[in-house]
Amino acid sequence: MEYFLELFLGGMTRGSIYALIALGYTMVYGIIGLINFAHGEIYMIGAFTALITASVLTIFGLNPFAILVLAGLAAVVYSSAYGFTIEKVAYKPLRNAPRLSPLISAIGMSIFLQNYVLLAQTSDFMPFPNLIPEFAFMEPWAHIIGSSEIVILAVTAVAMVLLTLLIKFTRIGKAMRATAQDRKMAMLVGVNINRVISVTFIIGSSLAAIGGLLIASHIGQINFYIGFIAGIKAFTAAVLGGIGSIPGAVLGSFVLGWTESFATGYISSDYEDVFAFSLLVLILIFRPAGILGRSESKKV
Amino acid sequence: MLDLVNIQTYYGNIQALKNISIHIDEGEIVTLIGANGAGKTTTLMSISGIVPPKSGTITFLGEPIHDLNAEQIVARGISQVPEGRHIFPYLTVMENLDMGAFLRTDKRNIRADLEMIFEMFPILSDRRHQEGGTLSGGEQQMLAISRALMARPRLLLLDEPSLGLAPLIIKKIFIIIKEINRTRNTTIFLVEQNANLALHVADRGYVMENGSITMEDTAAALLVNEDVKRSYLGI
Ligand SMILES: Nc1ncnc2c1ncn2[C@@H]1O[C@H](COP(=O)(O)OP(=O)(O)OP(=O)(O)O)[C@@H](O)[C@H]1O
Ligand SMILES: [Mg+2]
Numbered sequence: 001m002e003y004f005l006e007l008f009l010g011g012m013t014r015g016s017i018y019a020l021i022a023l024g025y026t027m028v029y030g031i032i033g034l035i036n037f038a039h040g041e042i043y044m045i046g047a048f049t050a051l052i053t054a055s056v057l058t059i060f061g062l063n064p065f066a067i068l069v070l071a072g073l074a075a076v077v078y079s080s081a082y083g084f085t086i087e088k089v090a091y092k093p094l095r096n097a098p099r100l101s102p103l104i105s106a107i108g109m110s111i112f113l114q115n116y117v118l119l120a121q122t123s124d125f126m127p128f129p130n131l132i133p134e135f136a137f138m139e140p141w142a143h144i145i146g147s148s149e150i151v152i153l154a155v156t157a158v159a160m161v162l163l164t165l166l167i168k169f170t171r172i173g174k175a176m177r178a179t180a181q182d183r184k185m186a187m188l189v190g191v192n193i194n195r196v197i198s199v200t201f202i203i204g205s206s207l208a209a210i211g212g213l214l215i216a217s218h219i220g221q222i223n224f225y226i227g228f229i230a231g232i233k234a235f236t237a238a239v240l241g242g243i244g245s246i247p248g249a250v251l252g253s254f255v256l257g258w259t260e261s262f263a264t265g266y267i268s269s270d271y272e273d274v275f276a277f278s279l280l281v282l283i284l285i286f287r288p289a290g291i292l293g294r295s296e297s298k299k300v
Numbered sequence: 301m302l303d304l305v306n307i308q309t310y311y312g313n314i315q316a317l318k319n320i321s322i323h324i325d326e327g328e329i330v331t332l333i334g335a336n337g338a339g340k341t342t343t344l345m346s347i348s349g350i351v352p353p354k355s356g357t358i359t360f361l362g363e364p365i366h367d368l369n370a371e372q373i374v375a376r377g378i379s380q381v382p383e384g385r386h387i388f389p390y391l392t393v394m395e396n397l398d399m400g401a402f403l404r405t406d407k408r409n410i411r412a413d414l415e416m417i418f419e420m421f422p423i424l425s426d427r428r429h430q431e432g433g434t435l436s437g438g439e440q441q442m443l444a445i446s447r448a449l450m451a452r453p454r455l456l457l458l459d460e461p462s463l464g465l466a467p468l469i470i471k472k473i474f475i476i477i478k479e480i481n482r483t484r485n486t487t488i489f490l491v492e493q494n495a496n497l498a499l500h501v502a503d504r505g506y507v508m509e510n511g512s513i514t515m516e517d518t519a520a521a522l523l524v525n526e527d528v529k530r531s532y533l534g535i
Contacts, residue, residue, distance in 0.1 A: 171402075174399065177388070177390070178388050181388045181390055182386050185382065185388065186399075187370040188350065188370065188374070188382060189374065189379075189399045189402050189403075190403040191399075191402060
């Protein structure tokens with residue numbers, strides 16, 4: 001039973017990180033119908049920004065919690081700037097081009113950013129300072145869940161609640177939903193589409209940056225390639241849940257996290273990815289639109 | 301109030317509007333009739349800034365608006381009810397109406413307008429928490445008109461409001477259009493394929509063929525014009 005609980009919470013932690021990244025994929029897809037392949041790199045850049053900020057602040061001897069918050073802020077700002085700029089440079093000029101063009105542009109962006117970080121930071125794994133101390137009160141359960149996992153779960157939960165409130169109740173949130181449902185009509189009621197798209201990229205990038213910081217401090221090392229793998233997993237989760245659907249992305253992420261965790265724990269860690277992608281194939285065969293996705297015909 | 305002068309609009313290389321000029325006075329109901337593919341929808345989209353004209357000028361209340369973007373044109377007081385209604389399907393009726401008032405900040409007047417709309421269309425009040433996509437065609441048309449009114453437009457552009465509706469609902473919608481024009485002093489530019497209906501509510505009308513305006517007269521005169529009768533009234 002304890003082992004089960006450990007795997008369950010471990011899967012949920014993984015799922016949280018996937019969710020933070022998957023939301024960016026699904027929101028961008030919902031608004032402009034593009035799979036933003038460079039999104040995994042945004043997450044990786046967030047992790048590196050956090051690493052650099054944390055390293056510098058550690059020299060100044062700040063307390064770990066303050067470093068965590070400041071590194072997170074730096075990662076959010078820096079990744080958002082990248083996300084915002086990528087949209088303006090690589091996608092906006094292609095908005096009326098055939099669907100394949102922005103997709104190729106996205107892949108190009110992804111390769112460019114990976115290599116840019118590779119050149120700047122080398123391919124070596126860099127140690128990430130441990131910013132989340134073990135909580136004393138968690139001592140008896142330490143073998144089931146660690147403090148960094150608790151922080152990941154808590155931060156993700158808070159981020160999800162804030163995002164939900166933003167989408168449901170704010171003016172920009174309503175404009176985002178309206179734009180996703182009917183772009184031309186949104187323009188006809190006076191929504192500034194360019195602003196909505198930029199805000200979507202900024203929100204998606206911020207969430208990915210938080211994911212980058214959390215995973216880096218959990219695992220303890222990063223390199224230029226982490227965005228590629230996490231990106232593919234998160235994208236899988238978004239498709240699993242139904243691309244374009246926000247609750248779908250979160251649900252898909254948890255399902256994927258649990259699948260990996262239980263498959264690794266009860267069967268073999270060698271087959272982690274096999275199970276993850278088999279699940280994807282199965283779901284797409286039986287529910288092509290994903291778990292919570294709306295089928296294309298209903299969308300119109 | 302609104303002046304289109306020598307408007308030419310293209311979709312890529314295809315010219316959809318060939319040098320059209322239209323003039324609408326404040327307080328009028330003006331209709332634009334024509335067959336499928338004549339360019340009626342394109343005319344409205346050019347006015348709204350969604351498909352900006354390649355050449356020509358559009359003046360609204362004495363100021364050029366053909367270089368403005370869609371957002372600025374709504375802010376100037378032109379709202380459109382597009383062909384096919386375009387209700388936001390997963391927003392509630394209430395949220396759809398809120399979107400109509402997207403650019404407004406005068407909270408108190410928004411409330412008053414909302415009450416006016418619920419008085420005009422009580423059914424929308426009953427359905428206010430229902431998703432827009434679940435409404436019937438007639439209800440969606442009422443919602444589409446109401447959403448446009450939530451912007452408090454000076455000029456309302458209506459694209460085929462009768463499309464796909466039962467005769468009884470059409471009658472009701474047209475009574476409301478007339479009422480909006482009279483009681484709220486909203487100028488109306490009405491695109492219709494149902495020429496008979498349109499010419500009965502309008503003051504003046506334009507006839508469009510293949511991207512050009514071929515006739516322009518008072519609605520009463522067009523109703524008895526032999527060419528119009530033959531081509532559009534089916535008499
Ligand atoms: N997005 C588009 N791309 C290319 N051509 C278009 C586009 N929209 C309209 N057209 C063309 O422009 C011309 C005018 O179309 P428009 O929709 O304005 O006609 P309409 O008078 O509104 O017709 P209907 O009564 O069927 O609604 C048509 O020949 C049409 O094929
Ligand atoms: Mg039309």
